[in-house]
Each structure stands twice: as structure tokens, then as C-alpha cells.
Amino acid sequence: MKxxxxxxxxxxxxxxxxxxxxxxxxxxxxxxxxxxxxVKIIGTSTLHDWESDVEKTDAALTFTDNTKTxxxxxxxxxxxxxxxxxxxxxxxxxxxxxxxxxxxxxxFVFKNAKVITQDENFLNLELNGDLxxxxxxxxxxxxxxxxxxxxDVHLTGKHKLKxxxxxxxxxxxxxxxxxxxxxxxxxxxxxx
Numbered sequence: 001m002k003x004x005x006x007x008x009x010x011x012x013x014x015x016x017x018x019x020x021x022x023x024x025x026x027x028x029x030x031x032x033x034x035x036x037x038x039v040k041i042i043g044t045s046t047l048h049d050w051e052s053d054v055e056k057t058d059a060a061l062t063f064t065d066n067t068k069t070x071x072x073x074x075x076x077x078x079x080x081x082x083x084x085x086x087x088x089x090x091x092x093x094x095x096x097x098x099x100x101x102x103x104x105x106x107x108f109v110f111k112n113a114k115v116i117t118q119d120e121n122f123l124n125l126e127l128n129g130d131l132x133x134x135x136x137x138x139x140x141x142x143x144x145x146x147x148x149x150x151x152d153v154h155l156t157g158k159h160k161l162k163x164x165x166x167x168x169x170x171x172x173x174x175x176x177x178x179x180x181x182x183x184x185x186x187x188x189x190x191x192x
Contacts, residue, residue, distance in 0.1 A: 031062075036191070039053070039054035039078065051085070057076065061073070061192050071125075079104065080095060080098050083098075093171035099134045102135065106131075108140075125146060126141050126144075127143075127144045134166050142159045144157040157187075158185055163180075
């Protein structure tokens, strides 16, 4: 009889725990990146300003509530070999500078967010997280606008950084007569 009571107790406890975890799962909403999302890398050189498009970006965004105002997780992965300028020599120098063979991805991992301003359709946030480029990880804060329209969420922003901060030597061409500037801007528009 004691064994039967123990089995019934464990059975009902298991159902209760499973129900609670299902309810918690429903509160989290994960969105994956949708096309057309746009990521550009913009820089300067002694010859002219330049721009490269990122053709392959994977990202996942999870909210802690159904109103899509509190971010639980945000992970962004950029395929280094998908960075294209339209010029083969520049692309080759980019991959070499980013140590693409050893570190084929650039990663951003969200840590926390601070709301700057908010209304019913927009959030302006300071997103804080770890950005890893060429094997070097630095904590960054990125000002991001979150636009919520129905089930879609749109993250836009720009972030300036110096290549040398990540141990990257700015690329040179033609025996060093053409040099890229150290500072670049990452301009992003991610749709989930």
C-alpha cells in the first residue's frame, strides 16, 4: 500500500512539474532571423571609403514575455566568408585580416539591455554583450532600435569599433600605399 501511495505521489508530482515547465516554455518566444536582413561593414581607406555586405547572418532572439519588450537571449553569428565587397582582392585581404581560416565566424552574445526610450511600437535600447572577432572577445554596448509590428520584430543600429581593439591589423594593398582606416562601422537591420 505504501508503495502504491508513493507511485501515485510521484505520478502527480511529475504531472505538476511538467505542467509548470510547459507554462514557462509558453512564456518564452524565440524568433529566428528572417530575410531580408541587412548587415554592412563600412570603412575608409587612403584611396576611398568602402563598404562590404554580409551575405550570411544567423540570429535568434528570445523574449521573456509575449509583449516582446524584455529580451531573454540574442545571439548573432556572421559567416566571415560571406563578407563581400564586390572586389576579390579586398575580400581576400579582409578574410586574411579576420583570420577567417582559424575563426570563420563573428559572434555577438547578448548579456543585458537597458531601455533608453519606449512607446507602443518602438524600444530604444542599450544592448550589452560579448562581441568576438578574430578570436578576441570584448564587451560592447550597442544602441539598438527595436520596432515591433505584429509578429515581426526589427532590430536596427550602428556600432563603431576599431579593428586594432580585436588584434586586427587594418588591411593594406599595393605595397602599403593603400591603407584602410582602423575604425569601421557595423550597420545592421535584422528582421525576426
